Amino acid sequence: MFRALAHCAVNVARASRPTVTQRVITPSLVVCAQRNASGGGVMSDEEFDSRWVEFFSKQDIDDWELRKGVNTLIGYDLVPEPRIIVAILQACRRLNDSASAVRVLEVIKSKSGPRAKEIYPYVLQEIQPTLDELGIKTPEQLGLA
C-alpha cells in the first residue's frame, strides 16, 4: 500500500507472485497507519481502500460521481491501490468513457512524483489484466505520454 512515503520507518518487501510471467517488480513498500489530524478515529488502510472500491463499484455511477471521486482521491497524499484503479477503470467502462480511463493512468504517474519509475510500472503490472480485458491502452502506448 502506498502511504506518506517520506516519514515511515518500516519497509515491507512484497512477496513475488508466481503467476506473473513477465518481469516481476517488487518495490520495497513503506507502510504506516493513516493518521488523522483532527484527532478522531483512525481509518485502517484496508477500510480506506475498500470504501473507495465500493464507491467506484456502484453499478449506476454517473459521470459527476466518477469525476468527483477521482478528483478527491488524487487530493490525498497517496497513490491509490491498484484495486481502486481497477474499480475506476471499470466505472469508466460503464460510462463509455475511454478518455477518462487514459487520464486516470496519467494521473497515477503524476501522483507517484519522484518515485514514478518504481511505482508506475508496478501499478501497470497489477492492473494489466483489467487493461487487457477492457481494451484500455496506456498513455505511452497511445503516444500521449
Next chain:
Amino acid sequence: MYCWHGGSVVKNTTKKGRTMAHQLMRAVPRLVARRAFSTSLARAGGGAGGMPAWQVNPRNVYEDRPDFPMPNVPYVSELSDAQKALKAKEAGDWKSLSDEELKELYRLKFHKTLAEAEAPTGEWKTVVGGTSLIIALTFVLYIIQKKYAMPAMPETCNYEWQEAMMKKQLQMRNNPVEGLASKWDYENNKWK
C-alpha cells in the same frame, strides 16, 4: 432593447401605493425567467449555452490541472457528425477502436495531457529578457539626463577639495583613537 411581456406588467400596475419603479423591480425576475427580457449582453452569448460570459460558473470552465485532472466539462462539447459517430462507437468494445480513434476520443474530452500541461513553457526567458531590457533602458535614460539635463556638481565634490578637507580633519585630530587621525603617522607625515 427591451421587449415587454404585456400580461404580467399590467397585473402589477393596479396595486395601490406602488410606484412604477417598484412594480418594475418586482416584475423583473419573472420577466427574465420567461425570457421576455432580451438584452444585447445575452445575445453576445460569451459563455456556454448562450449565457453571457459573466454568468458562467467558473467551476465549469475547462482547465488542465494535475491536481484537478477531470474538469467538469469536456474540452469539445459541440461534436461534428463524424465525432458523434466515434462517440457511438465508444459505447461498444474498446478493443475495436484503433489507436488514432482512442487518441481522438481523448482529445475531444481533454485539451492537453497532464505531461503536456506540466511541460516547461520557457516563459522565464521572456521575463528575464524583458526585465533586462527595461533595466538597460533605465541606464540609458540616466546617462542622457546626467549629460544633458542635470546641473554641474558643486566644487566641493572635486578631488582637490576632498583632499584639502581630509587634511583639515587630520590637523584637528578627528577621531584620534579609532578613526581617521589614528591611521595617520604624525611624525613621518604619512599613513600608517
